[in-house]
Amino acid sequence: MRGENRMGEEANARKEIEAREEILSGSEIIVRALMAEGVDTLFGYPGGAVIPIFDALYDHKERMRHILVRHEQGAVHAAQGYARVSGKVGVALVTSGPGATNAITGIADAMMDSTPLVVISGQVTSNLLGSDAFQEADVIGVTQPITKWAHQVRRVEEIAWAISKAFYIASSGRPGPVVIDIAKDAQVNSCTYSYERTTFLRSYQPVPEPEEDRIKQAAELINRAKKPLALVGQGVTLGNAEHELQAFLEKGGIPFASTTLGLSAMPSGHPLNRGMLGMHGNVAPNIKSNECDVLIAIGMRFDDRVTGNLDTYAKQAKVIHFDIDLSEMDKNVMTTVKVVGDAKQTLPLVTDYLEERTHPEWLAEFEPLHEKEYDRVIRSELYPEGGAIKMGEVVNKVSEATRGKAICVTDVGQHQMMSARYFKFTRHRSLVTSGGLGTMGFGLPAGIGAKYGAPDRTVCIFVGDGGLQMTMHEFGTIMEHAVDVKIILLNNSYLGMVRQWQELFFEERYSSTRMKNPDFVKVADAYGIKGRKVTRREELDGAIREMLGHDGAYLLEVVVETKGMVYPMVPAGESITNILLGNSQ
Amino acid sequence: MSKTLYTITVFSENRVGVLNQITTIFTRRQLNIETLSVSPSTIEGIHKFTITTFADDEVVMKKLVRLIDKRVDILKAYYNTDEDLVHQELALYKLSTEKVLEHGSIEYLVRKYNVRILEISKDCVVFLKAGHFAETQALFEELANTIGVLQFVRSGRIAITKSKVERLSDMLAKREEQKRALEQEKVME
Numbered sequence: 028m029r030g031e032n033r034m035g036e037e038a039n040a041r042k043e044i045e046a047r048e049e050i051l052s053g054s055e056i057i058v059r060a061l062m063a064e065g066v067d068t069l070f071g072y073p074g075g076a077v078i079p080i081f082d083a084l085y086d087h088k089e090r091m092r093h094i095l096v097r098h099e100q101g102a103v104h105a106a107q108g109y110a111r112v113s114g115k116v117g118v119a120l121v122t123s124g125p126g127a128t129n130a131i132t133g134i135a136d137a138m139m140d141s142t143p144l145v146v147i148s149g150q151v152t153s154n155l156l157g158s159d160a161f162q163e164a165d166v167i168g169v170t171q172p173i174t175k176w177a178h179q180v181r182r183v184e185e186i187a188w189a190i191s192k193a194f195y196i197a198s199s200g201r202p203g204p205v206v207i208d209i210a211k212d213a214q215v216n217s218c219t220y221s222y223e224r225t226t227f228l229r230s231y232q233p234v235p236e237p238e239e240d241r242i243k244q245a246a247e248l249i250n251r252a253k254k255p256l257a258l259v260g261q262g263v264t265l266g267n268a269e270h271e272l273q274a275f276l277e278k279g280g281i282p283f284a285s286t287t288l289g290l291s292a293m294p295s296g297h298p299l300n301r302g303m304l305g306m307h308g309n310v311a312p313n314i315k316s317n318e319c320d321v322l323i324a325i326g327m328r329f330d331d332r333v334t335g336n337l338d339t340y341a342k343q344a345k346v347i348h349f350d351i352d353l354s355e356m357d358k359n360v361m362t363t364v365k366v367v368g369d370a371k372q373t374l375p376l377v378t379d380y381l382e383e384r385t386h387p388e389w390l391a392e393f394e395p396l397h398e399k400e401y402d403r404v405i406r407s408e409l410y411p412e413g414g415a416i417k418m419g420e421v422v423n424k425v426s427e428a429t430r431g432k433a434i435c436v437t438d439v440g441q442h443q444m445m446s447a448r449y450f451k452f453t454r455h456r457s458l459v460t461s462g463g464l465g466t467m468g469f470g471l472p473a474g475i476g477a478k479y480g481a482p483d484r485t486v487c488i489f490v491g492d493g494g495l496q497m498t499m500h501e502f503g504t505i506m507e508h509a510v511d512v513k514i515i516l517l518n519n520s521y522l523g524m525v526r527q528w529q530e531l532f533f534e535e536r537y538s539s540t541r542m543k544n545p546d547f548v549k550v551a552d553a554y555g556i557k558g559r560k561v562t563r564r565e566e567l568d569g570a571i572r573e574m575l576g577h578d579g580a581y582l583l584e585v586v587v588e589t590k591g592m593v594y595p596m597v598p599a600g601e602s603i604t605n606i607l608l609g610n611s612q
Numbered sequence: 613m614s615k616t617l618y619t620i621t622v623f624s625e626n627r628v629g630v631l632n633q634i635t636t637i638f639t640r641r642q643l644n645i646e647t648l649s650v651s652p653s654t655i656e657g658i659h660k661f662t663i664t665t666f667a668d669d670e671v672v673m674k675k676l677v678r679l680i681d682k683r684v685d686i687l688k689a690y691y692n693t694d695e696d697l698v699h700q701e702l703a704l705y706k707l708s709t710e711k712v713l714e715h716g717s718i719e720y721l722v723r724k725y726n727v728r729i730l731e732i733s734k735d736c737v738v739f740l741k742a743g744h745f746a747e748t749q750a751l752f753e754e755l756a757n758t759i760g761v762l763q764f765v766r767s768g769r770i771a772i773t774k775s776k777v778e779r780l781s782d783m784l785a786k787r788e789e790q791k792r793a794l795e796q797e798k799v800m801e
Contacts, residue, residue, distance in 0.1 A: 171629060171633055176684045226794055226798070229787045229788075229791070231684045352682070353681075354678035354679050354682045356678075357671075357674070
C-alpha cells in the first residue's frame with residue numbers, strides 16, 4: 028500500500044511539472060525532463076561540458092540521485108545493470124570527448140544485449156563544433172553504428188523533444204541504447220519548458236502487429252510436432268512475457284532450453300527446463316537441437332555461440348521464430364514460420380490454438396544425455412573429492428546459500444560460464460551478464476547498478492581476477508555510496524578462458540594469460556570494503572555465510588584451481604553436437 | 613558467381629547523419645555502393661535515397677533492407693532489380709571546341725545519341741546525355757576514341773517503380789491511422 032501511495036504521489040508530482048510552463052535553462056530542462064520520465068537514479072561523471080547539468084542536479088538532490096562512478100565505462104555498465112534488473116531505462120551522464128569515448132564500450136554492450144539506456148553526453152559549445160575544440164569528439168559519428176538512435180542537440184529548444192524521443196526509442200520495441208549529445212550552450216541558454224512524452228514516431232514502428240495466419244501456422248506446426256524444442260532468449264524478459272511463456276510451454280508440454288541471457292526467464296527447476304544452450308551449455312539440449320522436429324525460438328537471435336556451425340544446425344527441424352525484430356528473421360537460420368511481434372501478445376495467441384500435450388517419450392530422451400554430462404562434468408565440478416577449489420563448486424554453494432533468490436551478476440570468462448551453468452534461478456530478471464559483446468570489466472559496475480535497480484535483493488557479483496582489475500576502481504563507488512554488493516572473486520591467477528583455449532587449441536602455449544595479481548583483500552580494505560580470502564575448502568561454507576550475513580559490501584576471494592576448464596565445450600565454428608567433455612570421469 | 617545489380621530505395625526523415633547510418637550498414641555487410649542519389653521527395657521533410665549495389669542474391673538484399681528499415685529515422689527501405697524499374701542516369705561530357713570543330717560530325721552524334729548541347733564557348737563544348745549506364749558509356753567511348761573527352765561526370769541512378777503507387781504513401785497512410793488510434797486510446801484513458 029505504501030508503495031502505491033508513493034507511486035500516486037510521484038504521478039501527481041509528474042503531472043504538476045508537466046502542467047507548468049516556465050522559462051528554464053537547458054540544464055534545468057534536462058533534469059525536469061528526466062524526472063518527467065520517472066528517472067530517480069543516474070550514473071555519471073562530471074566534466075567541463077556537463078558542469079551546468081551537474082549544477083542543475085544540485086537543486087534536485089532529493090528526487091534525483093546521482094551515483095558518482097570512477098570511470099565513465101562504469102557509469103554505463105551500472106546503468107545497464109540497473110536497467111536489466113528493474114526493466115526501466117538506465118541513464119548515464121558523461122562529459123564530452125574522453126567522457127563520451129570512455130562510455131563507448133558500455134554503449135556497444137547495451138546495443139548487443141538490447142538494454143534500454145539513455146546516455147547523455149555533454150558536447151562543446153555549438154559554435155566550436157567541428158573545430159577540434161578542447162575535449163571535442165564526434166560522438167554522434169562514433170556512436171551511430173552502436174546505438175538504436177544517436178542525436179546531437181545544439182539548441183536549448185530541442186532538449187525536451189530529444190529527451191522525450193530518447194526514452195521512447197530506448198524502451199520501446201526491441202530496446203537499446205540512445206545517445207543524446209548536448210552542446211554546452213544549449214545547456215546554458217533558456218527557453219520555455221513543456222514536456223510531452225513521445226508515444227508515436229511515423230518512421231518507427233516498435234511493435235509489429237501480430238499476423239493471424241502466422242499465429243495459426245505456428246500453432247498447427249507445434250500441435251503436429253512429436254519432438255518440439257523451445258529455445259528461450261532474453262526477448263522474453265525484455266517483453267515481460269515470462270508468464271505468457273510459461274503458459275505456452277506448459278500447455279504444449281514443450282521442453283525448453285535457454286540462451287545465456289534468457290536464463291532467468293523461467294525457473295531453473297521447472298520440470299520442462301532442459302538447461303542452457305550453446306558453446307558451454309548443456310549436452311542434452313544442444314544434441315536435441317539437431318534431433319527435434321520443430322524448433323521454436325522465442326526472443327533469441329541464433330548467435331554463433333548458440334548454434335555452432337550453421338551448416339549443420341537444426342537442419343532436420345521446422346523452425347518457428349518469435350521475435351519483435353524483423354531483421355532477426357532468417358538472419359542466421361532460415362525459418363518455416365516467422366511470428367513477428369511482441370512475445371507478450373503473440374505467445375498467448377498461439378497458446379490459444381495449442382492442444383494440451385505432454386511428450387513423455389521425447390522428454391525421456393534428454394535424460395541419458397543429462398546423466399552423461401552429470402557423470403563426466405557436473406559431479407566433479409560441484410562436488411570434488413579433493414584438490415583445489417573449483418569454480419562451479421563456489422557458484423553452486425552461493426546459489427544454495429541464497430536459495431536461488433539472489434541476483435547473479437557476472438563478469439566475462441570462465442567464471443561467467445560457470446555462473447550461467449550452476450547458479451539456480453527462481454525469480455525473473457536475476458542474471459546480469461554481458462552476453463553479446465562479452466565485455467570484461469562489466470561485472471563490478473553492472474552489479475552496483477543492479478543493486479540500485481533492485482535494492483531489496485541480494486546482489487552477488489561473480490568476477491575473475493582479470494575482469495575485476497579492468498574496473499576495480501569502482502570499489503571507490505561502492506565505498507562512497509555504501510553499495511551493498513557481495514563480490515565473489517574466483518581467482519585462478521589466469522585469464523582462464525583464453526588459457527583454456529590455449530590449452531586446447533594452441534598447444535598449451537600460455538601467451539600472456541598468467542597474471543601476477545595484487546592482494547585483493549588489501550585493495551578492498553583500502554576502500555573500506557570487508558574482505559576475506561579463502562584457500563581451503565573447509566572454510567568456504569563459513570565464508571559464504573559470513574559474506575551474506577555481513578551488512579554492506581563484501582569481497583570474498585576464493586583461490587580456485589589454476590587450470591580449471593569449462594566443460595562441456597563446443598569448439599568455435601564446429602557443429603553444436605561436437606561436444607568436448609574433458610578427461611575427468 | 614555473377615552478381616546482380618540491385619537498386620535500393622530508402623525514404624528517411626530529413627535529419628543530419630541519416631546517410632551515415634545507411635552507409636554504415638553497407639560497410640558492415642561488405643557491399644560497395646555503385647551509385648547514390650539523394651533528393652527531397654514529394655512529401656515535405658522526407659528524403660529519398662536511390663542506391664545501387666552489386667550483390668550475390670536476394671537473400672543479401674533482404675537482410676540489408678531490413679537493417680536499413682530498422683533504423684529509427686528511416687521510414688521505408690526496399691530493393692528492386694532493373695526489371696521492376698524505370699531508371700535513368702545523366703552524364704556530362706566536356707570536349708575541346710577546337711577538336712569538335714575538327715571532327716565535324718556533331719549532327720551525327722546528336723542524332724545518334726540524342727545528345728543535348730548545354731554550352732559552347734571558345735574553349736569547350738558540354739554535352740548532356742540521359743540514359744542507362746550502357747548508353748552514357750557508349751557515348752563516352754565513342755567520344756573518347758574520336759574527339760577526346762576533357763571531363764566526364766555521371767550522376768547516380770534515379771529510379772521509380774513501375775507499380776501503380778509509391779509504397780511510401782501506403783505506409784504513411786497506415787501510420788496516420790495508427791497514430792489516430794493511439795490518440796483515441798489516450799483520450800479514453
